[in-house]
Amino acid sequence: MDALISTWDVALSYVPRWVKVVVVVLLIVNFRAFPLYWHCKVWWPAILSHIRAQIFGLLPYLSSLPSVGADWKTISSERSFVVLPDGLDFQLHMSNSVYARELDASRMQAFLHFFTPMFQAGCWIGLGSAHYVFYKELPPFAQYEIEVTIDSFDEKWFYICANFITRPKKRTVSSSIPSSPSGKDKLQLPPSPSFLHAPRPPLSRSNTPLPPTRSDGATVHAVSVSAHCFKIGRLTLQPALVLSYCGFGKEANWIRSLALVKAGKLQSCEFLRGGWKQEIGLMEEFDGRRNGAKGEILRDTLSQFR
Template sequence: MFADGFLKDTIMDAVRSLARVPTPRFSAGSLGQNLLRYAIVLLLLVNARSWPFTWHFRVFRPVISLRFQWYLLQLRLLFKSKRVKQRVKAKWLGDLCPVGLDPLELVHTWKSWASPDDSDFNLHLSNSCYAKSLDCVRLEAALKCFPTLFRAGGWMALGATHYNFLREIPILSPYEVRVRIAAWDNKWVYIVARYVTHPRKKSKKNHGPKALAANGSANDDIQTSVTPPKDENTHIGGAPYPVLHTPSDPLDPDAKSDPSTPTPSTVVGSTDDRAHTVASALRRTSQVHVEPDGATLNCVIVNALCFKIGRITIPPALALAVEGFTAPGTGSEPASYSVRNPPPFWEKVQELKGEDPMDLRKLQAMYAGGWRAVPESERWWEQALAGLEERRRAGMEVVGALRQGMEGVRSL
């Protein structure tokens, strides 16, 4: 009897102990709340590049970086003499200027990727995001090409933007924006931005005709085929996402332009002729969407900008020459100009800047209209760029016709 009672009490204690063990309880309400929290966190992470002020930070990041470097320089010179400060500051600011470079050859590259918040429902970079990213590129390139202009209180005003979409940039694909100066006149400077994507590595194994450069000539260093892949779901530009829309023009390397189509160098006449020149030029370039380095050309954007100080327009040639841009030297041994070996007109620029690198009042007066008092025969800034005149005119025939054609559309 005693053994039976003891065994019974032991079993009852074990049962009561198990009853006190907490058991997980699930309800539809708590599960839904957890899923909602995770969904909100995931949504915030996916759209991190569109959080408040992130775009402003991306645009003004070059300005913040330059400011930070400038404050560090001033901190290092805190206990130096005034003469040493002026010399070191002048050297630091002079190194920022693109002295001796060819403005028509300089290319600034900016890299990014097609994030989900920048893509549309077709799973490729939204058309509006081309302008969004171009704001970042434009300011970064302007600070590198025209640092003296901004230090003197100048700025660049955007007058027009023209887009030519060639191929889509699939979601999550990395891409590059290559910006360069195409031409300028007495008021406007024209900037061309080329959006490109690089082909996947395995696409280089394709056996096909060699890729053609932008000018239509074969390039031995390029192994990417320009013929469309047989698989319609493969994009030659990179990411393995379905191409939901066909490109604007067929990617046909054998396509030839109409021999009767006038070239930019032969077009003279009305606005309609110039507009036809632009249309034919765009058609020829869009037939082969391959850059000389093998990258796929996705979009071409032309910006018309002008230099301003206050509300006064600065001639582009003057702004370019003050920064040190010039034509390359001629002869059997072309001169290689730089900060250490400046071009002949650099003394004129140094006179405008003065000894104190922070006192640019003389340069500001020149920008604000003082250049008009200089006789045409003594305008050194035009002579500094005289070696680029032929190429500048060739570029103006294309971009100038584009501007005139768009101005003619206003009357429709």
Template sequence: MGASLYKLAFFILLAINARSLPFAWHLRVFRPVFYINARRVLAWLRARLSPRPHLAMDAWYERIPPVGADPFALVIKYNSWVAPDDGDFNGHLSNSSYGKSFDAARFKAALVFMPAFLRVGGWIALGGTHYTFIREIPIFARYELRMRVVGWGDKWFYVVGRFVSLPAKSSKSKSKAASEQLKADTENTSSSSFKASIRTPANPLDTLSASPSAVELVAGSGSSTPTPSYALASTPEPDGATLHCIALSQLCFKHGRITVPPALVLASNGFSRPPPSTGTSSTSSETEAEAETEAQGIEAEGDGGKVEAYSHAHPPPHWEHVLALRSAAKGGSTERYVRFLRGGWREVPASTSSPTPSTSTSPSEGDANGDANGDATANGDAQNGNAQNGHAEGHANGDATANGDVNGHAKANGDAKGAETYPGGRWWEDALGGPIEVTRAANMVALDGLRAGMDAVRAMG
């Protein structure tokens, strides 16, 4: 009898801590991959019935990226709950457990945002994560993690996760009153006394008012009234959800050990600014990883009337350049796309004007680039297959080679083999221009400030 009780207690303890067992984290994180692979197998079986299976699979892969979506409007949701093994001694979600859910949500978002990049061997390096804890989440409570892109630079890419809990249906009508009450409470917190605590307060304003002098530093004045940003952080979400925590991740895109620019990754996965004459993004609806992320075409009012938004049926102008890189039906291949990610993009000269589709490129000074007819230029102009300025020696079959002779290819200084041409200019920069660039630049002011602050803390030793 005693042995049976011990066994029962053991299995109960095991069940309570099931989400902390070995490989449980891996199952949570990679669960979306299992789902996508199941869909891929079904697509492969259907493709076997096609006269050209490889083209059918290629078309299926190209239907996955969110073509025409606004990177700042797309929100990915991850739902979870506070298991007993995730709680602390106060009966709340432990601060150390937020990262487990954030890992899973971040990976789920990556599969939606950049499926084509991950499919060809790309990976994402985590450079840092910053948390701001606002409200506690009780044990057994359900919560939602909302992932959104907030900015990127030449190397770093930033995503924000907002831990929220949805109110009960009966309490939704009270959310507006609660929001107004929180704003009123904000104005009465300057006289609070300091109280040391290791708990995450139910009301974040308790923490903000604990040290009036700290608030003065943030406000930049002699007043101890918290800044509006703190008040906003403690108010419910627009849909009435309660905000518990904000997490910011700093990421870097890699292929092997090569860093890939975030703008190139986003544009090659379909993200784009809205069409001309539209003032809204083409895809503002929230997208789930389990759902097909095909952007739906809508009509928006513009200065010139109704303009169809970008979608798979009506792709943005730069999409033809993406398909030319990796779609077999358009003359591309996975290998060509990988070469472009790993440095081929550097061969595309920067342009101050918007790129237009073309079949040839203009020679530029200091570059050895082949045109659409297989002619290469070395430090100058090449005409009719002859390279000039004393840097090209010999030619074969109308192709100019620099410092060598390579049949059918351009070779610069003996280092480039099989040089390719990439028409269209830097289409990825144009694809994310306009209102997308305006939002990105504004967000990067705050994000660069955060990075500078962390660098200063690191220098403190």
């Protein structure tokens, strides 16, 4: 071993110092490309959730989730990122492939916020399709957020919307929100599909149609809409059942789910596999069609390519 180290030191002594510096800089700049980095980043929220459940107890942890008693149309999950050099394309903007890479981590965090009781019961979530719309580039070292929401659902699919946004600096908040155009200065824009727009807050259009600027001053750089379904084994679970089991809506939903968790995983599985049919009115409480224009447009559009 000592001989090997000595040989290595001798070999390195012939390498110019500037070459060593370049190699070290390249390794530092591209640290996110190291093996298992993506896996650690994506699975870190799940690991953290497991640790919290072990520390505080499973039932108290589940009861503290944002989904308990929440309205599925307003709940959201945010995660912050920075555009680093390893994610730039040849135009020195964030590469389109990085949007999908970072969204993986954001969706994992969002699904844990929204649907943890499903995973605890042994269910898993699958990705059926994804669509991206790019409005404006993200420059190097820009700080941005990925805001994930439940846009809508049908009998099988959840349509998850993710907004890539940047927020104005605090000192320029008042001046960064454009005023709504009026009169002759107003630009007449052609209608566009509603799923291309950020769902919350509403967008306000200025003379420049892209990128959209929200009422809170945030700029939307890109929007992703993806279709997901829950399964337990090979059985697909209806989104309304998933929302009810995760505690969305009325308080009775979470009281029932909490009782199932206490009874054990077997009881939860039996309920999800068909026991829920004995509960009258469970599916009628959640109607994804009321806010489902985005999901329906996406579903009809993507069906043309299948």
